Amino acid sequence: xxxxxxGHTAVSFAAAYVLGESYPKFKLPVxxxxxxxxxxxxxxxxxxxxxVLGGLVIGVMCGYVSVHCLxxxxxx
Numbered sequence: 001x002x003x004x005x006x007g008h009t010a011v012s013f014a015a016a017y018v019l020g021e022s023y024p025k026f027k028l029p030v031x032x033x034x035x036x037x038x039x040x041x042x043x044x045x046x047x048x049x050x051x052v053l054g055g056l057v058i059g060v061m062c063g064y065v066s067v068h069c070l071x072x073x074x075x076x
Contacts, residue, residue: 009055012037017063
């Protein structure tokens, strides 16, 4: 069944954000992989484009929050 947001897309972009911030030289490959995962959800007709876009936004937001929470924890 279709669902909003795409969980696969959200998790892959959250992981890409965290890994890209932790290992800057791998930023392009991890975002490329996350993009391919998101695209696969469309090609396989398991999500609408808005589901994938929602997953992308939520995933990046979760990755951002995770990275910045870890930075605050390391400083204290």
